[in-house]
Amino acid sequence: MxxxxxxxxxxxxxxxxxxxxxxxxYAIPMARKALEGSGVLVCPVIGFPHGNSxxxxxxxxxxxxxxxxxxxxxxxxxxxxxxxxxWDYVSDEINQVNEAVTKHGAILKVIFENDYLQDxxxxxxxxxxxxxxxxxxxxxSGYGFVKQDNGFYTYxxxxxxxxxxxxxxxxxxxxxxxxxxxxxxxxxxxxxSLGVTRIGATATVAIMEEAHRKEETxxxx
Numbered sequence: 001m002x003x004x005x006x007x008x009x010x011x012x013x014x015x016x017x018x019x020x021x022x023x024x025x026y027a028i029p030m031a032r033k034a035l036e037g038s039g040v041l042v043c044p045v046i047g048f049p050h051g052n053s054x055x056x057x058x059x060x061x062x063x064x065x066x067x068x069x070x071x072x073x074x075x076x077x078x079x080x081x082x083x084x085x086x087w088d089y090v091s092d093e094i095n096q097v098n099e100a101v102t103k104h105g106a107i108l109k110v111i112f113e114n115d116y117l118q119d120x121x122x123x124x125x126x127x128x129x130x131x132x133x134x135x136x137x138x139x140x141s142g143y144g145f146v147k148q149d150n151g152f153y154t155y156x157x158x159x160x161x162x163x164x165x166x167x168x169x170x171x172x173x174x175x176x177x178x179x180x181x182x183x184x185x186x187x188x189x190x191x192x193s194l195g196v197t198r199i200g201a202t203a204t205v206a207i208m209e210e211a212h213r214k215e216e217t218x219x220x221x
Contacts, residue, residue, distance in 0.1 A: 041071040049143035051076030066104035107135035126169035138177040157181040167195035
């Protein structure tokens with residue numbers, strides 16, 4: 001993705017008045033300038049997309065991103081540590097990154113990468129994030145492709161069973177972000193009915209244009 005691509009995405013975010021625009025950390029100044037006065041917040045990603053950085057690096061990244069003007073920080077957990085059951089490591093990392101973010105007045109969204117996880121992992125992560133007090137738990141990065149027995153790779157993103165599980169096992173004040181697979185207005189409305197309050201989507205234009213058409217039709221009727 002080039003700077004030109006990023007600017008085009010920022011223009012879309014500004015045009016439709018979405019909640020945030022997710023950007024690479026280096027693009028925070030560009031995003032702040034492009035979105036100034038729009039009400040759209042800058043959302044840099046940390047440890048993205050695979051979550052393999054050390055805790056120290058993630059904390060440094062998160063602190064720098066929030067200090068530079070990132071208002072919502074999306075951080076990928078150490079997926080291998082979660083799969084291996086090293087919950088002390090996972091919990092400590094989430095807590096440290098959350099502290100680095102919130103001291104600047106920003107909030108943290110924790111990306112699980114559900115395609116790799118069993119239900120038991122998702123439940124435990126929701127409990128940890130609730131105990132730490134993060135703002136959001138998020139299904140996916142968009143890069144969690146899983147190799148199948150036939151050699152092909154699949155990616156599901158936000159699924160209904162996982163969204164229900166995350167809502168059920170997170171405290172009420174922890175919000176749910178669905179990322180991946182939400183491509184239409186009907187998809188959006190359905191996941192919202194499950195308790196999702198934020199959507200990460202590449203189909204923003206299609207969804208918002210569909211919403212506008214529906215609103216116009218209803219106003220005429």
